[in-house]
Amino acid sequence: MLEELGLEYEHVAASPRTEEIYSLNPGGKVPVLLVGDEVVTDSSAIIQYLADSHNQLTYATGTIERAKQDSFLHFANDEMDSVCWTVAKHKFVLPKELRVQEVIKACAYEWNNAMKTFTNRLGDNEFVMGEQFTVPDIVITHVIGWAKLYDFETPDSNVLEYFERLRSRPAYQKVSALRKK
Numbered sequence: 421m422l423e424e425l426g427l428e429y430e431h432v433a434a435s436p437r438t439e440e441i442y443s444l445n446p447g448g449k450v451p452v453l454l455v456g457d458e459v460v461t462d463s464s465a466i467i468q469y470l471a472d473s474h475n476q477l478t479y480a481t482g483t484i485e486r487a488k489q490d491s492f493l494h495f496a497n498d499e500m501d502s503v504c505w506t507v508a509k510h511k512f513v514l515p516k517e518l519r520v521q522e523v524i525k526a527c528a529y530e531w532n533n534a535m536k537t538f539t540n541r542l543g544d545n546e547f548v549m550g551e552q553f554t555v556p557d558i559v560i561t562h563v564i565g566w567a568k569l570y571d572f573e574t575p576d577s578n579v580l581e582y583f584e585r586l587r588s589r590p591a592y593q594k595v596s597a598l599r600k601k
């Protein structure tokens with residue numbers, strides 16, 4: 421979102437569950453956004469704040485468009501991101517004795533259901549909200565990329581075209597290169 425907005429920022433490649441991060445986020449999770457002395461945690465809150473405070477890449481609060489935009493954001497978090505996060509937990513995050521391999525099959529099933537819903541919700545739109553690129557497009561593109569790491573399928577249709585289109589954006593390309601360093 422910082423790149424999409426063309427803002428200047430400092431990126432600190434901090435690891436989760438370190439003293440540095442616990443001092444900013446009691447959950448020990450990354451990312452965190454520092455704005456002066458203030459700390460904002462949780463990716464969706466971070467990118468929505470950046471969009472709102474710059475009045476760009478978002479519809480205004482209280483509009484029907486914003487309700488629909490938020491609906492895509494909740495859908496992405498509840499039905500896409502949570503599935504990938506559950507896989508991550510059972511592959512490498514949880515203590516070994518708590519990991520359950522069968523859960524991963526259930527997640528693949530849930531992912532495919534989410535993709536059916538998303539195929540219908542996206543339709544022929546360029547972005548989820550139509551012609552306007554907004555906050556949920558960032559989250560959804562990120563999560564589809566994440567799902568590919570687990571060999572979850574992206575329907576070879578409007579969804580794949582959307583993913584390739586969004587991934588080719590200069591901001592995405594720049595941040596991907598940063599992550600590979």
Ligand SMILES: N[C@@H](CCC(=O)N[C@@H](CS)C(=O)NCC(=O)O)C(=O)O
Pocket residue numbers: 436437448449450451461462463464513
């Ligand atoms: N709700 C948070 C979740 C962030 C999250 O789970 N981050 C992972 C890294 S991508 C993490 O810090 N994991 C460490 C842990 O779970 O202890 C968000 O949306 O930013």
